[in-house]
Amino acid sequence: METMTRTTTDTLTIRQMCDAFGVTPRTLRFYESKELLFPLRQGTRRLFSHKDRARLTLILRGKRFGFSLEDIRQLLGMYDPAxxxxxxxxxxxxxxxxxxxxxxxxxxxxxxxxxxxxxxxxxxxxxxxxxxxxxx
Amino acid sequence: METMTRTTTDTLTIRQMCDAFGVTPRTLRFYESKELLFPLRQGTRRLFSHKDRARLTLILRGKRFGFSLEDIRQLLGMYDPAxxxxxxxxxxxxxxxxxxxxxxxxxxxxxxxxxxxxxxxxxxxxxxxxxxxxxx
DNA sequence: CGTCATATTTACGTTAACGTCAACTTTGAT
DNA sequence: ATCAAAGTTGACGTTAACGTAAATATGACG
The missing domain is CATH 1.20.5 (Single alpha-helices involved in coiled-coils or other helix-helix interfaces)
Structure with missing residues (x-):
């Protein structure tokens, strides 16, 4: 059968996230290491929230405009309650x-x-x- | 018909070129090595023509849009009689x-x-x- | 329980686009 | 003639943004 990833939560695994956005796991981990994304942890595994998805959308868009990840990171501060x-x-x-x-x-x-x-x-x-x- | 011997430099030295565009000599030499620019030579020294200036304008603009130099090189083919x-x-x-x-x-x-x-x-x-x- | 897919950390490798030195050569001005 | 300024060619270094591979862990399933 299929692996039923019946998720009652609104979080995505790293693979689902990759499929949804067309990026690799490495990229998501890299963005986390650079503090662009902050996935939750379920044990050791990452879970990406709606907020992470919104941020990734902005990140990828910023990249298309030729902005550096550092530029983008600073911009993302705006979308934070931080x-x-x-x-x-x-x-x-x-x-x-x-x-x-x-x-x-x-x-x-x-x-x-x-x-x-x-x-x-x-x-x-x-x-x-x-x-x-x-x-x- | 028309005389063509003029002392007015129709071409720019590498330094003049750098000052005019805000780039370094290394950058211009690098672009030449990548076949984005084709400065003339007076002995061993480079002389940048109007055409080179037009191309550099396009190159820098392309970069601002996030295009790679290779993307830009291909685009520049359009402006060539080549x-x-x-x-x-x-x-x-x-x-x-x-x-x-x-x-x-x-x-x-x-x-x-x-x-x-x-x-x-x-x-x-x-x-x-x-x-x-x-x-x- | 064992297997398998999926995930994780660690760490070295890669590419683009220059930066940075070193070691000449050339040229214009004194 | 000479001397400093400007230019040249290697060649190695650097940064950003990931790729890739190895070793390990974890959770679902038959």
Missing amino acids: GSNAAQLEKTHEIALERLAQMEAQRADLDIAIAELKGQLIEVQGRIARFRAAAE | GSNAAQLEKTHEIALERLAQMEAQRADLDIAIAELKGQLIEVQGRIARFRAAAE
């Missing part, structure tokens, strides 16, 4: 403002790049067409 | 279409991330405000 003192909150706020500016700049940059790439695409298509026309 | 045969052009076209899709996906993703980040910012600002209110 900011228990004023100084912490202030710093988190500062970092977030900085990242926001970064991302908006990146967005503008991206628009330019997309426009240019489209232009070049048309160019290349033209060259291909002329190639074909000359081929007969 | 696509001398049909197969080459076709492949370049294919790669460009792929990157374009990637970038448009990234843009959509970025919009979501920006919106979420703004939401969290408001949250954090609220927490800070409450902290201050409680501090008196």
Whole structure:
């Protein structure tokens, strides 16, 4: 039969987590070691909560934007209730403002790049067409 | 028709290039070794043309989007007159279409991330405000 | 109970993208 | 002519972000 992972809890094993997000166990353990994820333990085994899943979503998205794991770790502080003192909150706020500016700049940059790439695409298509026309 | 002997440097030395783009000599030499740049030589010294500058602009932008140098190298093929045969052009076209899709996906993703980040910012600002209110 | 799949820790290996030195050579200015 | 500045080629070092392999543990199942 199948291994019935009938989980009454809303936590995922490391394998379920990997399947859900398309990453390897090594990656999840690595992220935990870097304090990006904080899975619970059932004995020695990791159990990933909903919160971990939310964080992993943000981590992977951040990576797609070219952010380093350290950048991402600091950003994740915002989603934590951990900011228990004023100084912490202030710093988190500062970092977030900085990242926001970064991302908006990146967005503008991206628009330019997309426009240019489209232009070049048309160019290349033209060259291909002329190639074909000359081929007969 | 036109005279072409000018003293105005149409090319830049490696140092001028570094100052203009905020990179190190090592980086430029590295990019050359990876066939991303093709500076001319005056004896043993490198001279960077306008074309090299255009390419470097694209390289640095690509990096900001999280593309690898290899990804970027392939994309740069589009800006070359090097696509001398049909197969080459076709492949370049294919790669460009792929990157374009990637970038448009990234843009959509970025919009979501920006919106979420703004939401969290408001949250954090609220927490800070409450902290201050409680501090008196 | 023994087996098997799944998990864990430890630790060394790998790739990309440069940094950093060392040991020349070249060139412009004095 | 010389001397410092700027440039060159190796070649080894470094960091981030994992990969990979070995030895061990644990829990479910027949």
